[in-house]
Amino acid sequence: NAGVTQTPKFQVLKTGQSMTLQCAQDMNHNSMYWYRQDPGMGLRLIYYSASEGTTDKGEVPNGYNVSRLNKREFSLRLESAAPSQTSVYFCASIRTGGSPLHFGNGTRLTVT
C-alpha cells in the first residue's frame, strides 16, 4: 500500500517556465489537498478537492491551478513559475468521515 505518491521529488525551474506536480493516492480517499511548506511559516493550503469533480481555493492559490483528474489523482500546475514559488509542496488526502490526513513525501521546487 503506497499511500500518497508525489512526483517529481525535486525540480529546478527558471522564472517563467511551467510545470505540473503529480499526486496519486491508492486509499480510495474522496478529498485531496495541496499544501506548500516554507521555513518559519508552517504549511499553507493552496487548493483542495473535497470530492471528484470539485476543486476550491485555499489560503494561497495565486499562481497555481489544479486538476482533479479522477478519484486517485490531483495535480498542481504552475503556469509561469516565480522565485516566490520556491517551496516544498505536499499533497495529502483524507477519507470521508475522519482523520488522519495522509501526506506524500513532498516535492522540493526551486525557481531561479
Place this chain on the structure above:
Amino acid sequence: GDSVTQMEGPVTLSEEAFLTINCTYTATGYPSLFWYVQYPGEGLQLLLKATKADDKGSNKGFEATYRKETTSFHLEKGSVQVSDSAVYFCALSVGSSNTGKLIFGQGTTLQVKP
C-alpha cells in the same frame, strides 16, 4: 482569522529529558486540535489529536490536553529518545475534525542528543 502559534525552535535536549512544546491557537467556533510530526525527508504524520475541550490526545508516549480556557494544546513527553528528533507541527481545523483543511503552526524542530 484563525491561527496557531508554536514556540520557536530549535529545541535541543539530551536523551531521557522531559519535553514540552508550547502551542496556542486563535479560532472562532470549536476547533479540533492536532499534532503532526515530520521526520527528515518525509511527509507529515498525525501524532495525536483532540476534538473537544479537556480531551487528552496521546500516542507513542506523547500527550497533549485541549485547554479551552488558555487556548492551548501543549505537547509533552516524559522521556525523549534520539528517534524523536523531528519537526513537530501544531494544527487546527474548525468545524470538523474530518477535514484536511488545517491551519498549521510554523513548526518546532526537536533535536535529541545521546
